[in-house]
Amino acid sequence: MASPVKVLIIEDTRLDAMVVSAMLHKFHCEITMAMNGKESVDLFIEGRKFDIIFCDKDMPIMSGPEAIDKIRAMGESDVKIVGLSANNNAQEVFINVGADVFVPKPMKFDVLKDMIQEVINKKNNSMV
Template identity: 85%
Template sequence: MGSLVKVLLVEDTRVDAMVLSAMLRKLHCEITMAMNGKESVDLFIEGRKFDIVFCDKDMPIMTGPEAVEKIRAMGESDVKIVGISAKNNAQEVFMSAGADVFVPKPIKFDVLEAIIQEVINKKNNTMV
């Protein structure tokens, strides 16, 4: 069994965060929570490392796409960033900010599982 997938969950809506955390725990992820984009950027500034970031779009202080841009600008090119939103225009905004994937809300478990599996496969390949 490899190491746990380290997930940063950036979500200001408590219910959404709880639902997503529960699904991620089923997939054996280690979860760190951030309430907005600024908190997520601060974690990277502190030198924390994550395998994957799930980032909501509309949050107070700093939006998801702004956070994604800043994280990428810090040279964090390996971390997989998943933009999540129920908004129609969110995909373009996230992709142009540097996200790898966009997933509409509400997120389905099988979609989440596939994304996490990709990260696990990538981790296992780089550890050889």
């Protein structure tokens, strides 16, 4: 059996984090939470690895796009990064700093399911 998908949720709004987390639990993901961009960057500095990141845009201390920029600058090119925002103008910002995809909030279960399945398939294929 493959190891669980390691997910990092970067979200300062507790309810939003819980909604994404609840959806991810259906896929038996290993979930780590960060309340802002700085916390997420610190996890990478500590050497933590993730398969996929769900990142909010506007947060205190360090925004999502700033965090993604720093994470990509550390050479983390394999991790799939999903930008999340209720702000429609956020897509360009996220893609410009290295996010793989942008999803408007609230995220729909089917969208999340497809992304997690893609990551699972990628993990399974890399083990072959």
